[in-house]
Amino acid sequence: MTTLNNTSLLVLCALSLLISATIVLMLDVNELWFIQSNQAVQILPAWFWANATLIADTLFAVAMILIAASYRPALFSQGLVLLILGAVFVHTLKPFFGLSRPAGTLDHELFYIIGPTLKYQSFPSGHAFTAMATVGLLMLHSRTLWLTLALLAIGLIAAFSRVAVGAHWPLDVLVGGGFGLLIALLAAVLYQHMPALHNRYWKAFAAAIMTLATVALLFHDDRYPDTQGFGIVVGLIALLCVTRQIWWPLWQHMRSSQ
Numbered sequence: 001m002t003t004l005n006n007t008s009l010l011v012l013c014a015l016s017l018l019i020s021a022t023i024v025l026m027l028d029v030n031e032l033w034f035i036q037s038n039q040a041v042q043i044l045p046a047w048f049w050a051n052a053t054l055i056a057d058t059l060f061a062v063a064m065i066l067i068a069a070s071y072r073p074a075l076f077s078q079g080l081v082l083l084i085l086g087a088v089f090v091h092t093l094k095p096f097f098g099l100s101r102p103a104g105t106l107d108h109e110l111f112y113i114i115g116p117t118l119k120y121q122s123f124p125s126g127h128a129f130t131a132m133a134t135v136g137l138l139m140l141h142s143r144t145l146w147l148t149l150a151l152l153a154i155g156l157i158a159a160f161s162r163v164a165v166g167a168h169w170p171l172d173v174l175v176g177g178g179f180g181l182l183i184a185l186l187a188a189v190l191y192q193h194m195p196a197l198h199n200r201y202w203k204a205f206a207a208a209i210m211t212l213a214t215v216a217l218l219f220h221d222d223r224y225p226d227t228q229g230f231g232i233v234v235g236l237i238a239l240l241c242v243t244r245q246i247w248w249p250l251w252q253h254m255r256s257s258q
Contacts, residue, residue: 006139006148010181013152017132017178021171030171034102034163038111041164046114050224052161053115054231055154056127058083059217061134063238066210070238070245072141077197080206082137082187089183090129090176094121102166113166115224125168128176129183131158136184165224207246214238 024030041049054060062083069075102111104119135155142148159177162168168176191197217235221228 006142007185009148009152010136010139010185014136014178014181014185017174017181021174021178024171024174030169031106033170035106035111037160037163037170038102038166041160042112044164047226049114049161049164050227051230052158053127053165053167053224054222054227055158056131056161057220057222057231058126058130059213059220060231060234061130062210062213063217063234064134065137066207066214066238067241068138068141069207069210070241073203073246074191075137075141076203076206076210078137078187078191080202080209081190081197082133082184085183085187086129086133086180089179090124090126093124094126097123099123099172102169111166112164115165115167115222118167122168123172124176124179125159125162125172126176127162128159128168128173129180131155132177132180133184134180136181137187140184140188207242211239211242211247214242 024033055064062079065075065079069079098120099122100120101118101122103113103117104122108117132155135151139148139151142151155177159173159180162173163170196202214235217231217238220231222231
């Protein structure tokens with residue numbers, strides 16, 4: 001699958017999510033769809049949705065990018081740019097809108113809560129943004145259709161998990177996910193047009209930041225049930241990959257040049 005096809009698919013998915021958000025807003029079904037969706041998906045166990053929401057955690061997303069970047073070094077710079085843009089986007093809009101989450105609005109008997117009870121700064125969903133931004137960036141580097149579709153499916157499940165665990169409204173997830181894809185594309189475009197991002201020192205800095213963040217994942221408590229093992233396994237795999245592909249060869253090169 002070509003980069004152009006992946007880009008077209010990414011934009012199509014982003015527009016689909018944002019159009020769906022517009023429909024939810026126009027029909028005023030945000031609350032109804034939340035309750036119905038949250039109740040319907042409880043046929044799956046709580047550990048499934050807890051681990052799905054871990055995939056959308058920033059530290060977990062960094063670990064996934066670190067694995068891919070170990071073999072596609074351009075992802076180091078693109079990933080760090082995405083993290084910066086994402087932090088600005090999410091943490092600017094959340095306090096600006098200041099909307100309440102389901103647990104801050106609805107009777108708790110109407111829906112299921114898995115993990116912590118969150119009440120404030122609902123819009124947009126930072127987890128949904130992170131999930132879709134991460135898979136969007138990885139999609140742009142995918143060379144096969146099956147991998148592209150698998151990444152997209154994982155991202156959508158991780159984003160939707162925020163409804164399943166009772167943390168976000170559908171509107172939050174749709175907008176966060178849609179803009180996550182678009183900002184992933186923006187990060188890739190900025191990388192192509194900013195020569196400074198190709199500098200080896202910038203890439204080394206990005207690799208170091210991501211490595212440290214992945215170490216933090218090993219000790220991270222996301223307050224969701226049965227997630228620590230999954231985070232540790234993925235974190236160790238990421239550290240193994242980056243050590244083998246980046247840090248060990250760099251250390252050997254430094255020794256040989258002394």
